[in-house]
Amino acid sequence: MLCAVLLLGACSPKFNWREVRGKDASYSVLLPAKPATFARQIDLDGTQVTMTMTAAKVDDMVFAVGSATLPDAAKAQAALGAMKTALVKNINGTVKAEKTSAVANAQGSSASVDVEAVGSTRDGKAEVLFGHFVSQDREIYQVIVMGPEKAVSRENAETFIASFKHN
Numbered sequence: 001m002l003c004a005v006l007l008l009g010a011c012s013p014k015f016n017w018r019e020v021r022g023k024d025a026s027y028s029v030l031l032p033a034k035p036a037t038f039a040r041q042i043d044l045d046g047t048q049v050t051m052t053m054t055a056a057k058v059d060d061m062v063f064a065v066g067s068a069t070l071p072d073a074a075k076a077q078a079a080l081g082a083m084k085t086a087l088v089k090n091i092n093g094t095v096k097a098e099k100t101s102a103v104a105n106a107q108g109s110s111a112s113v114d115v116e117a118v119g120s121t122r123d124g125k126a127e128v129l130f131g132h133f134v135s136q137d138r139e140i141y142q143v144i145v146m147g148p149e150k151a152v153s154r155e156n157a158e159t160f161i162a163s164f165k166h167n
Helices: 002-010 073-090 154-163
Strands: 018-021 027-031 036-044 047-058 061-069 094-105 108-120 126-136 139-148
Touching (some): 027 061
């Protein structure tokens, strides 16, 4: 019975999951609605980069993937912390849970940070952020779900984040 309820929730007409591939970066991800893509300059602790964002919005929830290429791999891991800090600050948040990992091998280096944060909007409404931040050599990615704490389900956040694949 529980499986049937979960399956029906995942198939909600509100969430029309579709696979999307990065235009300028090598990744694929499931997004719950038709996405929009845009690029903008950002500052990651003193390093200026152009980040391309592909995002979809369902009600007040945002599902987004950002990608950028840094000048060198040494700055990529540090950029993960800068992205996480900026997004937590955007919701005036506090980190509830965080997990980090790093790997270095003959193919290069990679690192990831997973975070769950809670905060509030300027008008005092509770917000939640689920984020997965990844570096692969000079490439960086942020895979995030943000929105009202009561509206963002852990299941939909996990579906989105787990679907992210760096190709």
